[in-house]
Amino acid sequence: MAAEPKELRDDALNGLRLSTQLERVWRTPPGLLGALMSVDHKVVGRRYIVTAFAFLGLGGLLAVLMRIQLAGPEKTFLSADKYNQIFTMHGSTMMFLFAVPVMEAFAVYLVPLMVGTRNIAFPRLNAFSYWMFLFGGGFLWISFLFNVGPDVGWFSYVPLSNLQFTPSKRADVWAQMITFTEVAALAVAVEIIVTVFKLRAPGMTLDRIPLFVWAMLVTAFLVMFAMPSVMVASTSLILDRLVNTRFYDSSSGGHPLLWQHLFWFFGHPEVYIIFIPGTGMVSAILATFARRPVIGYPIVILSLIATGLLSFGLWVHHMFVTGLPQLGAGLFTASSMLIAVPSGLQIFCWLATLWDGRLVYRTPLLFVIGFILIFVLGGLSGVMVASVPIDTQVHDTYFVVAHFHYVLIGGAVFPLIGAVYYWFPKIAGRVLSERVGRWNFWLAFIGFNIAFFPMHILGLIGMPRRVYTYTADMDWAHLNLVSSAGALVFAVSFALLLVNVIYSLRKGELAGDNPWGASTLEWATSSPPPPQNFDRIPVVKHRDPLWADGESLPVVAGLSTDRREVLLTSLAEAEPQVREASPEPSIWPLLTAIATTIFFIGSIFTPWAVLWGTPPMAIALIGWFWPKGSKEDEA
Amino acid sequence: MSVWVRGVLVLCTIWPLAACAGQQSALDPQGLQSEQIQHTLFIFLVIAAIVWIAVVIVLGVGMLRRKPLTDQPLDLDQAFEERSGRVVLALGIATTAIVLGLSFVSYAGQRTVFAKDEHVLTIKIIGHQWWWEVRYEADRPHQSFVTANEIRIPTGQPVKVELESADVIHSFWVPSLTGKMDLITGQKNELQFTARNAGVYRGQCAEFCGLQHAHMAFAVIALPPDEFGRWRDHENQSAASPSDQLGMQGEALFRGRGCALCHNISGTMAGGQLGPDLTHLASRTTIAAGTLPNTPATLAGWIADPQHIKPGNLMPKMPLQSDELIAILHYLEQLK
Ligand code: HEM
Ligand SMILES: [Cu+2]
Numbered sequence: 001m002a003a004e005p006k007e008l009r010d011d012a013l014n015g016l017r018l019s020t021q022l023e024r025v026w027r028t029p030p031g032l033l034g035a036l037m038s039v040d041h042k043v044v045g046r047r048y049i050v051t052a053f054a055f056l057g058l059g060g061l062l063a064v065l066m067r068i069q070l071a072g073p074e075k076t077f078l079s080a081d082k083y084n085q086i087f088t089m090h091g092s093t094m095m096f097l098f099a100v101p102v103m104e105a106f107a108v109y110l111v112p113l114m115v116g117t118r119n120i121a122f123p124r125l126n127a128f129s130y131w132m133f134l135f136g137g138g139f140l141w142i143s144f145l146f147n148v149g150p151d152v153g154w155f156s157y158v159p160l161s162n163l164q165f166t167p168s169k170r171a172d173v174w175a176q177m178i179t180f181t182e183v184a185a186l187a188v189a190v191e192i193i194v195t196v197f198k199l200r201a202p203g204m205t206l207d208r209i210p211l212f213v214w215a216m217l218v219t220a221f222l223v224m225f226a227m228p229s230v231m232v233a234s235t236s237l238i239l240d241r242l243v244n245t246r247f248y249d250s251s252s253g254g255h256p257l258l259w260q261h262l263f264w265f266f267g268h269p270e271v272y273i274i275f276i277p278g279t280g281m282v283s284a285i286l287a288t289f290a291r292r293p294v295i296g297y298p299i300v301i302l303s304l305i306a307t308g309l310l311s312f313g314l315w316v317h318h319m320f321v322t323g324l325p326q327l328g329a330g331l332f333t334a335s336s337m338l339i340a341v342p343s344g345l346q347i348f349c350w351l352a353t354l355w356d357g358r359l360v361y362r363t364p365l366l367f368v369i370g371f372i373l374i375f376v377l378g379g380l381s382g383v384m385v386a387s388v389p390i391d392t393q394v395h396d397t398y399f400v401v402a403h404f405h406y407v408l409i410g411g412a413v414f415p416l417i418g419a420v421y422y423w424f425p426k427i428a429g430r431v432l433s434e435r436v437g438r439w440n441f442w443l444a445f446i447g448f449n450i451a452f453f454p455m456h457i458l459g460l461i462g463m464p465r466r467v468y469t470y471t472a473d474m475d476w477a478h479l480n481l482v483s484s485a486g487a488l489v490f491a492v493s494f495a496l497l498l499v500n501v502i503y504s505l506r507k508g509e510l511a512g513d514n515p516w517g518a519s520t521l522e523w524a525t526s527s528p529p530p531p532q533n534f535d536r537i538p539v540v541k542h543r544d545p546l547w548a549d550g551e552s553l554p555v556v557a558g559l560s561t562d563r564r565e566v567l568l569t570s571l572a573e574a575e576p577q578v579r580e581a582s583p584e585p586s587i588w589p590l591l592t593a594i595a596t597t598i599f600f601i602g603s604i605f606t607p608w609a610v611l612w613g614t615p616p617m618a619i620a621l622i623g624w625f626w627p628k629g630s631k632e633d634e635a
Numbered sequence: 636m637s638v639w640v641r642g643v644l645v646l647c648t649i650w651p652l653a654a655c656a657g658q659q660s661a662l663d664p665q666g667l668q669s670e671q672i673q674h675t676l677f678i679f680l681v682i683a684a685i686v687w688i689a690v691v692i693v694l695g696v697g698m699l700r701r702k703p704l705t706d707q708p709l710d711l712d713q714a715f716e717e718r719s720g721r722v723v724l725a726l727g728i729a730t731t732a733i734v735l736g737l738s739f740v741s742y743a744g745q746r747t748v749f750a751k752d753e754h755v756l757t758i759k760i761i762g763h764q765w766w767w768e769v770r771y772e773a774d775r776p777h778q779s780f781v782t783a784n785e786i787r788i789p790t791g792q793p794v795k796v797e798l799e800s801a802d803v804i805h806s807f808w809v810p811s812l813t814g815k816m817d818l819i820t821g822q823k824n825e826l827q828f829t830a831r832n833a834g835v836y837r838g839q840c841a842e843f844c845g846l847q848h849a850h851m852a853f854a855v856i857a858l859p860p861d862e863f864g865r866w867r868d869h870e871n872q873s874a875a876s877p878s879d880q881l882g883m884q885g886e887a888l889f890r891g892r893g894c895a896l897c898h899n900i901s902g903t904m905a906g907g908q909l910g911p912d913l914t915h916l917a918s919r920t921t922i923a924a925g926t927l928p929n930t931p932a933t934l935a936g937w938i939a940d941p942q943h944i945k946p947g948n949l950m951p952k953m954p955l956q957s958d959e960l961i962a963i964l965h966y967l968e969q970l971k
Pocket of ligand 1: 066451
């Protein structure tokens with residue numbers, strides 16, 4: 001018998017032939033169907049980013065509507081009912097459909113590139129995650145357009161969200177949107193953890209992992225441990241509402257505070273799920289534009305881990321006015337304030353880096369500096385609200401609204417916009433306009449502070465949050481007007497970002513592989529990266545490979561060029577272990593997501609949907625996992 | 636940029652001095668507890684300001700320092716690296732010390748704010764969507780009475796409010812007197828405070844409680860003890876019977892047109908329990924939980940169409956002829 005032609009490996013090909021061969025194997029199939037089948041982490045990541053930013057736009061639009069309503073006393077621009085839906089939609093959209101997903105989206109796009117591999121782990125799960133996110137968000141917003149938008153606040157306290165006080169479907173819509181986003185977020189968390197643990201380029205030992213990747217790894221663990229709590233909470237709520245279980249009903253042995261404990265056991269880590277990726281972005285941008293590695297690499301990593309652990313021990317500070325025992329509450333004051341220590345350590349490392357660095361003032365660095373100014377202030381007001389006596393005054397007032405926008409916008413959105421300017425060249429192949437970027441930064445920085453600083457004072461002089469109007473004799477009108485004006489300026493800064501992106505996509509300066517002279521692996525490939533990410537997998541010998549080895553990174557060879565293959569390495573030392581097949585494009589993740597969506601939405605109308613909704617899901621999953629003989633097995 | 640931001644910060648620290656006129660303000664303390672909280676707040680504020688300014692200075696100097704350009708980002712001075720690592724750790728230890736110190740400051744303040752007094756006037760407050768039921772419950776039943784949305788207390792004497800909810804979670808907050816406490820379904824919370832000076836202190840529900848959460852205010856009126864005693868004796872009495880023809884007609888209509896299904900007026904046949912007690916309505920300063928001042932005109936507008944004034948509130952619009960409305964209004968105006 002004639003010898004089988006041996007499979008072709010990447011050591012047998014070179015240059016253009018290697019590139020085209022790999023591209024043929026890894027590319028997303030053409031056409032609409034191909035687009036729906038894509039499992040390329042870059043394609044999915046790009047979609048994820050764009051969708052999350054679309055939700056930012058929608059959430060921001062709602063914020064502007066709220067600020068118009070509150071610009072003066074007793075305005076009738078929005079009715080009470082509309083206002084309550086709008087602030088709930090704003091909070092839910094920002095937290096569940098923008099802030100968490102956008103961070104995961106950047107991780108989906110960047111982590112595989114930064115660790116030097118060809119695709120994310122579990123790429124089909126990744127595609128499925130995106131579809132679930134899209135359908136969940138679409139479901140919430142379509143419900144809102146049909147006037148069934150949730151109106152019980154983004155933390156949906158019971159008993160207000162019980163059937164008795166919210167008989168419409170509004171609270172069900174909220175709770176089921178949570179289920180969608182949980183599924184999506186947990187899926188990405190698993191992918192990130194496995195990608196970081198098993199797919200790193202050879203030689204990328206634990207102490208050579210880029211800080212951004214470390215941040216996303218810690219975030220992924222937070223998602224894994226926090227999400228189940230809100231899943232239990234929201235599922236119990238739906239059960240209470242649909243089949244009359246009584247988890248939260250105090251008249252039959254349940255308790256409304258159970259909801260608050262479960263929600264905040266998730267809800268507090270949630271804000272670190274948003275903030276920790278922001279710190280990763282800051283570290284990445286800072287190293288590049290200070291032209292030196294971030295000072296205190298091990299301190300930053302230990303701080304990230306400490307922040308993650310501590311974040312599970314302070315949920316009770318959201319409940320200081322529910323009548324807890326005094327000593328217990330006092331202890332949660334201390335644990336809450338202690339989180340200032342790891343956050344502070346990171347800030348000190350960044351300040352030292354800025355101190356020593358040769359600063360290159362491009363837009364991403366401006367946003368990082370803005371981040372430090374705003375976030376530190378938000379952190380300090382956080383120390384105040386952690387104090388029980390102070391919190392009894394400022395809890396549920398505009399002081400808290402100011403505080404959490406300082407930490408969320410300062411700690412996550414500013415780094416994020418910096419990250420957009422920073423990584424846009426990699427993703428789009430063109431650089432964003434620097435001139436527009438500067439305007440963007442200054443309008444954002446000034447607009448933000450004018451919008452939110454006065455809210456601190458408003459809270460102290462008595463303005464509660466979540467009120468759709470106030471009377472003229474309350475002395476709140478001037479500061480509210482100032483705040484609303486600032487919000488408009490802030491909104492304009494986002495419009496500029498959009499203009500910049502649209503303009504630069506076509507007309508921007510070409511980026512080249514590494515426009516900023518950065519040090520991490522994503523800059524070692526072309527911009528935008530080819531479907532296979534790297535023609536040959538790089539070998540890492542240094543924490544800052546592109547600075548240490550210049551443009552000529554050492555590589556490993558031996559992966560197949562006939563089919564999709566990634567290299568698995570060991571957990572700590574990243575020594576090459578085995579070649580592993582990586583899945584082909586598939587339509588099944590989309591079909592599974594559609595079946596799951598029908599199941600989830602159906603079940604808020606009838607419990608029977610749990611019954612008839614299951615078979616389609618089962619069929620889709622069987623299709624997804626149907627064993628196909630792989631080429632390796634045939635050989 | 637740092638000048639601008641610092642300006643804002645200065646504005647923030649002098650603002651409290653300018654804002655003393657507010658009637659619902661944590662910066663305008665009129666009670667023992669709110670004074671203590673403000674004290675704690677100021678300690679935190681000063682430390683926060685110092686830390687923030689220090690960060691701005693380090694950042695600013697770091698940005699202004701001239702550093703020779705190099706294209707060797709990894710060409711680092713090892714001694715500097717080690718030194719800066721030690722500085723960072725030292726600052727971390729300093730941060731730990733500060734937050735532990737602040738925790739003690741906070742706990743000391745908390746002990747004072749939540750200190751319990753034995754000899755207190757107890758008032759039970761029950762939150763409703765969207766108004767406050769206020770029950771003065773004395774050992775002797777004839778000293779017990781019920782009112783709504785207005786709490787009168789004697790100055791200088793500790794007052795304990797027992798907080799419960801009839802429906803969803805609300806929060807009792809009178810910033811000029813003390814911090815807030817939730818009213819939670821199926822749970823009894825309590826809060827003690829002492830008003831130093833006589834005055835009217837506005838309060839407002841602080842936990843989102845549904846459609847008209849924004850219109851769930853109330854007033855705490857602190858009176859000198861003897862005046863408080865007189866008010867209490869008066870409040871104990873049943874409603875005055877109407878003295879004139881129109882008033883009597885109004886009383887009959889109050890029952891006949893369904894008002895009495897929800898409202899109680901002591902000493903009459905009107906015994907509804909769903910809405911606020913109206914026994915001494917005419918002596919209260921606001922209607923609809925602080926939504927409007929209590930004048931004949933606003934009261935007429937309210938009865939004619941409560942849904943217009945506070946959309947979605949649980950009092951329905953009653954079908955009344957205008958002469959019926961006038962009679963009822965006339966009757967209510969006599970409930971001093
Ligand atoms: C254009 C920028 C923004 C403006 C002007 C704005 C404005 C506001 C206002 C006025 C409220 C208070 C509503 C009330 O209490 O009645 C609010 C609530 C909230 N905002 Fe924003 N916001 C902005 C961006 C963001 C972002 C980027 C996030 C998160 C990443 C966010 C998260 C929240 C949350 C969680 C709430 C609480 C919602 C609730 O009470 O249920 N906001 N925002
Ligand atoms: Cu309320």
